[in-house]
Amino acid sequence: MENINDNNDNKEKGIEVTDYKQPNEDKNAVELQSNIKPMAHKNKIIIIIFIALLLVAITVLINPVVINPVAVNPVDVVTPEAVVNSKTPTPVDDMILIPAGDFIMGSTDTEIDMAFAMCKEGEYPSGCSRANYELEYPSHTVFVDDYLIDKREVTNRDFNLFLILKNYRVSSSLDSPYEYENADNLPVSMITFKEAVDYCTWFNKRLPTEAEWEKAARGTNGIMWPWGSTWYPNKSNHGKSGETGKEHLDDSDGYLTSAPVDATPEDISPYGIINMSGNVVEFVSGVFKPYKENDKYNILEAGPNTILMKGGSYKEDKFNSRTTTRWNEVPNYFRSPVAGFRCAKDK
């Protein structure tokens, strides 16, 4: 700023600032510069190339393996062998935070009537009992604290990883889906309640409570299926109603039996949790009993240690695939190709 001001001052005073230099001196200066510039430019290029080569050499020495930058979904491509052989084997950990707050749990009398009517309209109306849906009564508000829950059902791949790394032995020799080929990304099933608990514990997680599971499935507004209160037959992997012991499979949704855990992305809850209507029913923690708010129906106690499961499966029709659906079974020996689980944990 000072020089510019000085020049302006000089111009105002009628003095040309370049008058001190003779014309011949200027010519020599130009010639001298023209001789020096190419040499300086070459040197700069050589120095830049040298530095670039040095950086490349350092990079190669530090990272000898070129990593493929293409993004992949580990659920789709990682085999159990690859995971076990890696330096840091780990199950897929994809959890979603459910914020603390109230939600609507259970079903109203009207919703129970709707479920019963759907059953009566199915292929096996004589097998329908309203009492099955009265287990969900009443609709009541429940506060649930912050927690995290798995976005997807636990896969064969991850359960197999648990068996290998933990040297865990299941309680019987199984004709197990997780021993099938090409089944890595199917939901694990044929496991007992205890085995599901042990898996979650090994992963520093736990089974969700029934309230946590139901809130994750239906959000705060009490919707009937995870995506809303209107049934869409192609959103989830479901089955169809039928006589006990008869075929309940339905491939109209694209899957006759269990589907890969991320294959039906439209079976999605308000929180973004997948497969809470269909695929496999899911163990939750706690003991099965009528809701304490039930002042109307005489629900038979199923036993002090009766376990709970939630949601539907690839063998269940729409009325048994609702967010409020409750199942109970005797633990320890129960294992089924339609029963799997997902884990939760405190925030």
Ligand SMILES: [Ca+2]
């Ligand atoms: Ca199906």
Ligand SMILES: [Ca+2]
């Ligand atoms: Ca499910």
